[in-house]
Amino acid sequence: MAEALRRAAAAGELGGLAPEELPPVALEVPRERAHGDWSTNAAFLAGRAARRDPRQVAEALLRFLAAEGCYLQRVEVAGPGFINFYLDPAWLREVVRDVERSGLSYGRTEVGRGQRVQVEFVSANPTGPLHIGHGRGAAVGSALASALEWAGYEVSREFYINDAGNQIARFGESLDVRFRQALGEKVELPADGYHGQDLAELMRELAEREADRYLRLPPAERQEKLAAYAMAVKLEEIRRDLAAFGVAFDVWFPESRLHAEGAIQRVLELLRERGMTYEQDGALWLATTRFGDDKDRVLVRQNGIPTYFAADVAYHHNKMQRGFHQVIDVWGADHHGYIPRMKAAMAALGYDPAALDVVITQMVNLLREGKPVVMSKRAGQLVTLAEVVAEVGRDAARFLFLLRSADSHLDFDLELAKRQSDENPVYYAQYAHARISSLLRQAAEARVLERPPAQEETLLRAGLAADEGLDRLTHPTEVELCRLLADFPEEVVLAAQRREPHRLTRYVLDVAAAFHSFYTECRVLGSEPPLEKARLLLADATRVVLRNALQILGVRAPERM
């Protein structure tokens, strides 16, 4: 295309436009399939530079466009001057062969090769159960991490455990109150204490078992011990709930390690050496305003105790020291105000702030039959992730979390999530996979196939079918399905690089829809043998793509429903 532009310019068709004035050629996939497989607005740009009518320019360009044959069926000028390219369906059918050959690895690319990326997500305080908002972060973080892996990045998934600092001291105080209450003392929780009933229950149990051992301790030590005990229990619950949600981490990083290893003091020293800190009102400040923050931030309080922020700076320094090229933090919307100071801290440490990418997941509104479910953190009444997963199932929960862009506030309706009906997109996608699996079983029963392929096989790789006769796939629904299957690797890369895992959820729904259409329009079993085999291969390739895409999303691909 660029060549055509140059030739047209040389021939004087562009009003004497110099080569360096030629616009860059950008091909894009039009929104409307009828507008071709690829489209370019080069004629608009060239027309503007040369002050010619874009439509005429486009037609001139067409004359200079070498019909280099390569899988292009036709090229035409449309509308006010778009040039649309139509691919030869033969090219699209090749994708079936691709998928069948690659199988489990179809969709994997190496665009991220050599890049180490860390994704930190959930990082809930180990002081209570995960709630629904953590669930969204868990789904988004884990799907993003998987997409990055598929795109060839070397990925590490990390959970940061806030097991130190002021809040843990307060946690210990609340636990102590609960402990003593369990022993019959008349003491009250502080208003800003930890009101969760789970903690009261935990302390009741502990009091029954080991009242004496803890009571002998001085209060400060007892609070510390209680906090450590409760955190260990809560963290194990968190780990278990996440596992049940299909989320696993490579690294669980405790904040206390930073304190124990003196990492905070070291990073403060480093910042001081770099001239980024100053003292005022008896506190140590980091000059984050130099890097675009609203105000400078305190690192060490008047009382000599470092802030949470100081620990976080040390933590991010630690991440970068581990050699990650890119660090991605997935945070809830209530932490968005924290981004500028964290980026500023990166800059103050001498790192490129762009090495830190923060993905914000917006609030989740929990609904039941369209009505908000009342949640009060104060009263310790909140719907936990475990409860949601138990009620609606892991697949439905993950799918619904990943259906919307992370930027968008999410309404999560419990009734809708577990309803097995048209209103619930989860089953639509899974059903397509189950339907194909069933089709393959039927094919085996009808002796068209020797046996159905195992989930991790493909027909071609297992030698159950040859890749001949693909040119028989000519029905519009067949061609459309091929087109979608061909998009998969790029969709994965886009989901990874734009940090938008929800793209893949949409993609899965598109593929499922295209398959259902194809299945309705095109009879597979019982058509003439070459066509029958070709359609089985197409169905099988679809199965593989659905399976791979769902795997990235952490949603199961059932063989029966």
Add this chain to the structure above:
RNA sequence: GCGCCUGUAGCUCAGGGGACAGAGCAGCGGACUUCUAAUCCGUCGGUCGGGGGUUCGAUUCCCUCCAGGCGCGCCA
């Protein structure tokens, strides 16, 4: 007051400098003696929150206003 996110069909949301703005659900009308009807096909439905600006072209970019959410601690 300042900052971030959002405002698109009755509902829930995609999309995004271009060609008539898309999907699901809901509504209406069709399709099962044959591979799963948890499906498919058709149809109804929108001045893309309001107003300015930039552009050949804005729903998309900029400004401003309005509305909702979330933040703005020497809490974490």
